[in-house]
Amino acid sequence: MPVVNENRSSSEMTSARDKNNSEDEKLANEAVIEVENLSFSYDLGKTNTLRDINLNIPKNKVTAFIGPSGCGKSTLLRCFNRMNDTIATAKITAGSIKIMGSDVSNPRVDPILLRKEIGMVFQKSNPFPKSVYENVAFGLRIGGERNKTAIDEIVEESLKRAALWDEVKDRLKESALSLSGGQQQRLCIARTIAVQPSVILMDEPCSALDPVATTVVEELITTLREDYTVVVVTHNMQQATRVSDSTAFFYLGELIEYDLTSKLFTNPAKKQTEDYISGRFG
Amino acid sequence: MLDLKHTLGDFEDSLRNTRKEVLTMASVAQQNLGSAVTGLLNRNEDLCNDAIAEDEEVNQLERAIDQRGMEILIRFNPVATDLRMVVAAMKISANLERISDQAENVARRARKVLKKDAVQEVNLIGPIYELAANLLKDAVKSFAEDDANLALTLFERDQVLDKLHRKAIKKYTTLMEEDIENLRTYLNLIFIVRCLERVGDHSVNIGEETVYINQGRSIRHIGPSALNDEDED
Numbered sequence: 082m083p084v085v086n087e088n089r090s091s092s093e094m095t096s097a098r099d100k101n102n103s104e105d106e107k108l109a110n111e112a113v114i115e116v117e118n119l120s121f122s123y124d125l126g127k128t129n130t131l132r133d134i135n136l137n138i139p140k141n142k143v144t145a146f147i148g149p150s151g152c153g154k155s156t157l158l159r160c161f162n163r164m165n166d167t168i169a170t171a172k173i174t175a176g177s178i179k180i181m182g183s184d185v186s187n188p189r190v191d192p193i194l195l196r197k198e199i200g201m202v203f204q205k206s207n208p209f210p211k212s213v214y215e216n217v218a219f220g221l222r223i224g225g226e227r228n229k230t231a232i233d234e235i236v237e238e239s240l241k242r243a244a245l246w247d248e249v250k251d252r253l254k255e256s257a258l259s260l261s262g263g264q265q266q267r268l269c270i271a272r273t274i275a276v277q278p279s280v281i282l283m284d285e286p287c288s289a290l291d292p293v294a295t296t297v298v299e300e301l302i303t304t305l306r307e308d309y310t311v312v313v314v315t316h317n318m319q320q321a322t323r324v325s326d327s328t329a330f331f332y333l334g335e336l337i338e339y340d341l342t343s344k345l346f347t348n349p350a351k352k353q354t355e356d357y358i359s360g361r362f363g
Numbered sequence: 364m365l366d367l368k369h370t371l372g373d374f375e376d377s378l379r380n381t382r383k384e385v386l387t388m389a390s391v392a393q394q395n396l397g398s399a400v401t402g403l404l405n406r407n408e409d410l411c412n413d414a415i416a417e418d419e420e421v422n423q424l425e426r427a428i429d430q431r432g433m434e435i436l437i438r439f440n441p442v443a444t445d446l447r448m449v450v451a452a453m454k455i456s457a458n459l460e461r462i463s464d465q466a467e468n469v470a471r472r473a474r475k476v477l478k479k480d481a482v483q484e485v486n487l488i489g490p491i492y493e494l495a496a497n498l499l500k501d502a503v504k505s506f507a508e509d510d511a512n513l514a515l516t517l518f519e520r521d522q523v524l525d526k527l528h529r530k531a532i533k534k535y536t537t538l539m540e541e542d543i544e545n546l547r548t549y550l551n552l553i554f555i556v557r558c559l560e561r562v563g564d565h566s567v568n569i570g571e572e573t574v575y576i577n578q579g580r581s582i583r584h585i586g587p588s589a590l591n592d593e594d595e596d
Contacts, residue, residue, distance in 0.1 A: 319440050346442045348579025358442045360374065361367035 112137035118176035145325035200273035263294025514570035
């Protein structure tokens with residue numbers, strides 16, 4: 082994993098991904114994220130917010146996390162790229178998370194590089210107060226890219242991938258803050274994919290968007306799976322059914338059920354899941 | 364059935380009313396079939412006319428259930444058991460509508476039979492009707508009580524009905540050659556037997572939908588053995 086500074090370069094990682102892309106479908110479905118017996122606490126282990134979570138996130142698939150507020154789905158998402166490191170009392174109390182085989186808790190893992198490999202899109206779009214172009218180029222510049230032609234190409238490609246290019250190609254120098262909410266969210270997705278992550282985490286990416294912008298982002302999510310592994314936290318169960326291949330249902334810090342989305346929403350195995358998704362939750 | 368009520372009262376009411384309408388429709392369809400066959404066996408044309416007239420009520424109920432089902436799908440986006448119930452209710456209502464059509468066909472054929480002299484072999488219809496009516500009754504009961512085990516018994520019982528149906532057709536075909544004067548009557552009785560056999564098939568379909576609601580697994584065109592195969596997988 083490239084997030085361990087001294088071991089592998091970014092280009093090695095890219096070639097490894099290319100190699101994987103040429104593998105058969107079975108390999109394409111291999112787990113990118115492996116969560117084993119994971120427990121997590123926000124208060125140095127006094128209480129576990131997540132308890133004994135086990136799940137594998139398959140490659141090039143969209144996985145949805147659903148569950149009531151406070152069930153731990155966003156917490157788990159933030160464990161994947163160590164966003165919880167910013168909280169002094171937060172810690173993994175048991176188990177492990179492996180991203181492409183490497184333990185993210187390994188002290189040698191650089192969280193900055195980890196977050197480059199595992200990009201994140203938040204509930205509220207958060208473009209930098211810079212131009213549209215500079216927002217997308219930002220990660221590349223931080224990563225040391227100086228070649229303007231290369232940056233131009235990646236900015237254009239990323240904006241195209243984020244289904245935003247046609248709307249902003251003549252406004253690249255304008256402030257990103259002048260874009261609509263939906264456009265800002267897609268700009269944040271473009272910014273994320275510009276640094277070529279393996280995994281994109283999305284924490285309620287459409288909750289602040291109108292229905293049309295939501296549809297555009299949902300369409301984008303389904304196309305992103307061709308090249309990325311996507312994990313999306315959502316409170317909108319129709320959205321989970323529309324965009325995801327697999328769905329995990331969490332309740333009170335535990336993973337209750339994890340299955341193919343089509344199966345989970347038509348014939349869930351657990352009563353708790355059935356009660357929640359059908360709106361019988363007291 | 365789920366113990367907890369849905370958080371949305373409207374949704375809960377719509378689901379409950381859909382079930383209620385399916386059961387009302389089943390009741391009318393059963394009654395129509397009973398009137399048609401009783402009209403034939405007791406040579407009572409009024410009962411046959413009732414079965415023909417009442418088919419319209421079943422048609423209306425089918426339209427109402429379809430409309431309610433579509434409204435539920437649009438308004439509440441049901442999932443899991445709720446989704447299966449709505450989809451299955453719409454399919455069950457289509458089967459009940461076909462059963463009522465079969466009752467109407469029986470009644471129309473029966474009226475033709477009643478216009479001719481009575482033949483003793485009309486009595487072959489009785490046991491076939493008993494089997495078909497029991498299949499239908501239990502199919503409806505399995506849906507009403509969400510009883511997949513009862514629904515699964517329908518497949519074998521329908522095969523007994525099929526056997527009786529073949530036997531009766533053979534008998535009436537022979538009689539058509541032996542008793543040419545009553546040829547038209549035997550021909551009408553063959554059509555009636557076929558209608559009753561179709562009632563058995565539709566009852567099995569209703570049972571399949573009950574299994575789908577209860578277990579989330581489709582056994583259509585495969586039969587109950589599919590459940591065992593899936594369990595082994």
